[in-house]
Amino acid sequence: MNLAESLLFALKDHGARQIFGIPGDFVLPFFKVIEESSILPLYTLSHEPAVGFAADAAARISGVPGVAAVTYGAGALNMVNAVAGAYAEKSPMVVISGGPGRGESGSGWLLHHQAKRLDSQLHIYREITCDQARLDDAVRAPAEIARVLASCLRETRPVYIEVPRDMSMKLCAPVVPIAPEPVDEDALAACVTEILARLTAARRPVLMVGVEVRRFGQEEALAELASRLGIPVVTSFMGCGLLAESATPPMGPYLGMAGSPEITGLVENADTLFLLGVILSDTNFGVSQRQIDLRHTIHANDRQVTLGFHTYSDIPLAALIAALLARIIAQPPPLQTGGRRFPKPPPCPAGLVADDHTIAPDDIARAINDLMVRHGRMPLAVDVGDCLFTSMDIDHTHRVAPGYYATMGFGVPAGLGLQATSGRRALILVGDGAFQMTGWELGNCPRYGWDPIVVVFNNAAWGMLQSFQPESAFNHLGEWNFSSMAAGMGGDGVRARTRAELADALARAVATRGRFQLIEAMIPPGELSATLKRYVAAVRRMSA
Ligand code: TPW
Numbered sequence: 001m002n003l004a005e006s007l008l009f010a011l012k013d014h015g016a017r018q019i020f021g022i023p024g025d026f027v028l029p030f031f032k033v034i035e036e037s038s039i040l041p042l043y044t045l046s047h048e049p050a051v052g053f054a055a056d057a058a059a060r061i062s063g064v065p066g067v068a069a070v071t072y073g074a075g076a077l078n079m080v081n082a083v084a085g086a087y088a089e090k091s092p093m094v095v096i097s098g099g100p101g102r103g104e105s106g107s108g109w110l111l112h113h114q115a116k117r118l119d120s121q122l123h124i125y126r127e128i129t130c131d132q133a134r135l136d137d138a139v140r141a142p143a144e145i146a147r148v149l150a151s152c153l154r155e156t157r158p159v160y161i162e163v164p165r166d167m168s169m170k171l172c173a174p175v176v177p178i179a180p181e182p183v184d185e186d187a188l189a190a191c192v193t194e195i196l197a198r199l200t201a202a203r204r205p206v207l208m209v210g211v212e213v214r215r216f217g218q219e220e221a222l223a224e225l226a227s228r229l230g231i232p233v234v235t236s237f238m239g240c241g242l243l244a245e246s247a248t249p250p251m252g253p254y255l256g257m258a259g260s261p262e263i264t265g266l267v268e269n270a271d272t273l274f275l276l277g278v279i280l281s282d283t284n285f286g287v288s289q290r291q292i293d294l295r296h297t298i299h300a301n302d303r304q305v306t307l308g309f310h311t312y313s314d315i316p317l318a319a320l321i322a323a324l325l326a327r328i329i330a331q332p333p334p335l336q337t338g339g340r341r342f343p344k345p346p347p348c349p350a351g352l353v354a355d356d357h358t359i360a361p362d363d364i365a366r367a368i369n370d371l372m373v374r375h376g377r378m379p380l381a382v383d384v385g386d387c388l389f390t391s392m393d394i395d396h397t398h399r400v401a402p403g404y405y406a407t408m409g410f411g412v413p414a415g416l417g418l419q420a421t422s423g424r425r426a427l428i429l430v431g432d433g434a435f436q437m438t439g440w441e442l443g444n445c446p447r448y449g450w451d452p453i454v455v456v457f458n459n460a461a462w463g464m465l466q467s468f469q470p471e472s473a474f475n476h477l478g479e480w481n482f483s484s485m486a487a488g489m490g491g492d493g494v495r496a497r498t499r500a501e502l503a504d505a506l507a508r509a510v511a512t513r514g515r516f517q518l519i520e521a522m523i524p525p526g527e528l529s530a531t532l533k534r535y536v537a538a539v540r541r542m543s544a
Contacts, residue, residue, distance in 0.1 A: 003138050003172040004033035004067075004163070007145055010175035011094065012040055014149045015064030017421050019096075020045060020054040026113065027098025029071070029168040040067070041450060043420055045413065046279040046342020048075050051083025051440045052093070053410045054417030056190075057381060057400045059091045062419050062443040063217040065152050069096040072162075073113025076121055079126065085405035086158045087128045088239070090215055090279070092122060093158040094149070095129065097121065098378075101166030103135065122162060130157040138170040142330055146193050148286075156215040183319045191305050191312045192323045195274070195298055198307065199229065200333045202272035209243065210236040210284070211403075212277030212301055222276070225321055230276075232337060232342045234263050238283040238403035241380065244396040252345045253392055256287035257538035258531050273297040277317055278299045281404040287538035329531055348395040354503040361386050361500050361529035364455060365393035367506055368427065372397065376512050378427040378453070381418050383411030385431035385464050387457045388533040409437035415452040417442060425513075428454040433462045433477060445516045446490035452516050453509045456482050457501050459523040466535045467528055483520040491516035 011019075020042045023031040024369040034042045045051050051068045059066030068083075070076050086093040100111055100118055111118065126132055131151035133144035142261070145161065152159040199205050207229065213222050223246035224234045233250040235242045240253040252260060254267045261488065267273065268290040275297055278284060285292060298307050300320055305312045350373065352366040372378065372395060382391045382401035385408070392397065400418060402410045411434060415426035435456050443449065457463075458479070466475040486493025492515055496502040502521055509517035528536070 001172060001174065002033065002168060003135060003141055003170045004030050004168040005037055005039065006142060006172040006174055007096070007135070007163070007249070008037060008039040008159070010145050010149060010177070011065065011067055012029055013175070013177055014153060016040060016067050016094065017062065017064065017346045018043060018058065019056070019067045019069050020051045020417065022048055022051055022071070022075055024075050024098060025164045026072035026100065027069065027075070027163070027273045029165055030096070030098060033168055034069070037042065045416070047438065047441070047445055048078035048411035049082050049160065049409055050438050052079040052086070053413035053438070054420065055093050056082060056086040056091045057414035057417035058421035059086070059093050060214070060400045061379065061398065062421050063215060065092050065094045065149065066417065066421070067094045067096065071113070072128070073115060073121060073166055074102065077115065077124065079114050080124060081407055082279045083125070083158050083398070084128045085407045085410070086404050087130070088405040089402065090156045090212060091158065092152045092154055092156045092215065095110045095125065095158060095160045097160070097162050099162040099164045100229070100412050109327055122160070125160040127159040128158065130155040131239070132160040134162040134164070135167055136164050138172045139169065142173045142175045145175045146178050154180065156212070183316060184314065187312055188315060188319060188323050189316055192327050193322065194307055195305070195324065196327065196333050198272050199231070199274065200300060200335055204270050205231045205272040205274065206267055206270040207231050207233045207274045207276060208236055208267065208278055209233060209240040209250065209276050210278030210301070211242070212317055213239070214242055218321050221321045221325060222249070225325050225328070228325070228332070232266055234267060236278045237283065238279060238284055240392055240403070241399035244377070244398050249396045251342070252289065253529065255392060255535070256285065257289050258287050258535035259392070260345045262345045266343060268292065269481065271296070275299045275301070278300055279404060283406065285535040287535060311332035328354065349393055352499055352503055353502040356401045356498045356500060359496060359499055359502050360527045361390040361457060361523060362393065362455065363502065364521055365390050365529070367502050369395050369451060370503070371506050371510060379424050381411050381415035381426045382522065383430040383434040384408045385434055385457065386529050386532045387411070387429035387431055389535060390529040391429055392531050408434040412438050413441050413456065415454070416444065416450055418486070419450045419452060420448065427445055428452050430454065430456055431463065432456055432460060432480060432482065433487045435482060436477070439482065441474070442486070442491060442516050442518070443489035449514070450516065451514055453506070454516060456520045458482065458520050459525060463528065464482055464532065466526070468539070469530065483518055486516070486518040491518055493518040493520065495520045497522045
């Protein structure tokens with residue numbers, strides 16, 4: 001086999017299901033092998049940020065590597081922001097970039113797409129990937145590919161593979177995957193004993209689950225663990241939507257001052273807070289009513305478990321959850337919380353009044369909750385802006401969203417990546433500002449049979465920024481007519497100005513398969529979701 005095939009088979013063996021990409025001359029030979037070998041399906045999009053977001057979302061929803069293939073320089077550097085987001089939020093993405101071939105630097109000319117030095121791109125990617133390889137030696141390539149893909153899965157973070165353009169067709173051996181390193185069972189047992197001792201002694205323990213749980217495919221095991229522990233479970237802001245399929249889903253997301261007082265009180269008054277797979281970001285904890293003292297938490301993340309002042313290293317999350325579960329089944333701990341009643345958070349808003357009133361963001365949450373009760377759950381792909389805060393009120397369903405890195409432009413391509421990898425129709429929530437960035441990727445839907453439902457929160461503004469700084473005129477975007485553009489891209493568009501029109505548009509969209517459905521929800525200026533209002537007030541209070 002040749003080097004490109006060896007790489008493609010290795011990607012498939014490590015769980016990758018498809019490749020998103022945009023070719024260029026440095027990567028044309030690799031793309032030729034992708035297409036002609038049919039080892040993995042290829043989906044080309046229109047702009048590299050979207051390629052990155054689609055691959056990231058595919059990785060997030062499936063827990064296996066999401067692959068993005070691009071050309072050198074103009075392609076790969078155009079995708080830096082998306083990969084940075086995947087790095088920050090721990091998404092196992094594989095970046096494959098073409099590169100200059102051997103001796104191409106010897107001409108004395110600068111090479112097109114070269115930024116500074118020929119390896120500037122590799123240096124830039126070192127900062128936002130957890131392992132890198134340049135496949136410039138066909139003998140060493142299989143071992144390098146195996147190492148890099150093992151890192152991707154172990155760290156659940158992006159990795160970078162550069163394929164020089166003269167290497168794709170070189171003869172190459174198949175890749176032998178590297179088995180995960182064995183866990184130190186004694187350390188694991190000691191760690192489990194300590195965690196259970198703390199939880200057993202606690203009077204007000206709370207379990208908060210975060211995105212790592214999904215990255216490592218641990219939702220089912222964790223649901224079982226949570227029900228056996230019998231302690232209240234919440235998610236982090238980023239983890240909203242986790243354990244959606246569980247018989248006893250979490251109480252909801254913890255949003256500090258921006259969220260439900262019941263959940264905020266529970267978390268902030270916990271005497272032992274068990275943060276399982278939670279990233280310690282400001283979006284997860286920045287607007288706490290009462291500062292959470294991390295010294296009194298148990299924090300399992302990044303292959304480490306920290307309790308108070310000490311840390312167990314090299315404890316993978318999956319091994320920790322399995323060991324906790326095994327111990328609890330063998331010796332059920334005498335928890336202090338037996339029989340205690342937990343406060344019930346308010347139910348998610350539902351029952352939209354379909355009248356002639358204008359649409360507020362919370363009406364969209366209500367309408368979507370109603371829709372999911374009637375037609376079943378749909379996975380969400382959410383952008384940044386008030387749509388993200390509104391989505392906190394949507395009942396338990398899987399979601400992908402850049403909840404911490406907070407890059408705009410994620411929602412639409414993420415929804416495409418989600419459908420490509422899972423076959424499930426996505427419900428995309430996006431603001432008009434973010435839609436201006438990557439909304440045009442919807443034009444790729446007809447070629448691949450994708451048919452997401454897209455709700456554009458059109459307030460003709462960068463509304464979130466406006467809520468922080470109302471005096472600035474630059475936040476006014478003017479009223480673009482997005483729904484009228486849908487037909488030209490092969491989908492159906494409709495403008496909804498009232499709650500009745502919104503309910504009607506959603507019902508029609510669900511009933512129409514095979515074409516993307518764009519619903520432009522017209523939101524009057526200044527109208528915000530209740531969650532965003534509380535968030536803005538909290539941030540103001542904290543910075544006053
Ligand atoms: C890639 C900064 C955060 S929120 C926001 C901006 C510009 C406004 C979003 O406007 P939109 O939604 O989409 O109309 P809404 O609800 O606020 O009206 N560039 C990038 N990412 C971010 N986060 C910004 C700028 C930003």
